[in-house]
Amino acid sequence: MEGAHQIALKVNGIAHTCKVESSETLAHLLRERLHLTGTKIGCDAGTCGSCTVLVNGQLRNACITLAALLDGAEVTTIEGLSDGDELHGVQQSFVDNGAIQCGFCTPGMVMASIALLKQNSTPTDAEIREAISGNICRCTGYTKIIKAIKQASSVRRTHE
Numbered sequence: 728m729e730g731a732h733q734i735a736l737k738v739n740g741i742a743h744t745c746k747v748e749s750s751e752t753l754a755h756l757l758r759e760r761l762h763l764t765g766t767k768i769g770c771d772a773g774t775c776g777s778c779t780v781l782v783n784g785q786l787r788n789a790c791i792t793l794a795a796l797l798d799g800a801e802v803t804t805i806e807g808l809s810d811g812d813e814l815h816g817v818q819q820s821f822v823d824n825g826a827i828q829c830g831f832c833t834p835g836m837v838m839a840s841i842a843l844l845k846q847n848s849t850p851t852d853a854e855i856r857e858a859i860s861g862n863i864c865r866c867t868g869y870t871k872i873i874k875a876i877k878q879a880s881s882v883r884r885t886h887e
């Protein structure tokens with residue numbers, strides 16, 4: 728799969744047609760070309776979860792997802808969650824619970840939380856821990872993040 732490829736995809740509901748190189752990652756496409764810098768790059772190797780997005784409703788690490796394979800895909804990033812000025816329920820819960828310190832892990836953590844709550848609207852602490860096990864946070868110690876996800880599940884404000 729050498730050379731450039733033309734792909735058509737939707738990002739946060741907006742259609743884009745892009746020419747991408749074989750080696751270009753979704754993280755690069757999002758950040759450098761579509762200017763959606765909410766998706767963070769930490770390890771750039773698929774291990775920290777900072778770049779977590781949804782592709783066709785499934786969690787993906789954008790840093791190891793080749794853009795050329797995404798023709799026809801629907802991608803949701805952290806920028807696609809809020810409704811105007813109103814934060815998504817999970818985002819609001821992170822704010823309300825002080826689950827954000829430096830914020831670097833937060834977009835990926837929120838995307839992983841949304842994917843969890845779509846599958847399981849009443850997760851236990853253990854299920855939450857498991858669901859965010861691919862997302863590394865260096866600041867919070869995870870306690871407030873788990874509390875935030877728990878609260879988001881109980882207020883059922885997820886509108887993903």
Ligand code: FES
Nearest residue numbers: 769771774776790
């Ligand atoms: S930047 Fe993608 S998993 Fe770390």
Ligand code: FES
Nearest residue numbers: 828832864865866
């Ligand atoms: S808030 Fe800093 S890495 Fe999680």
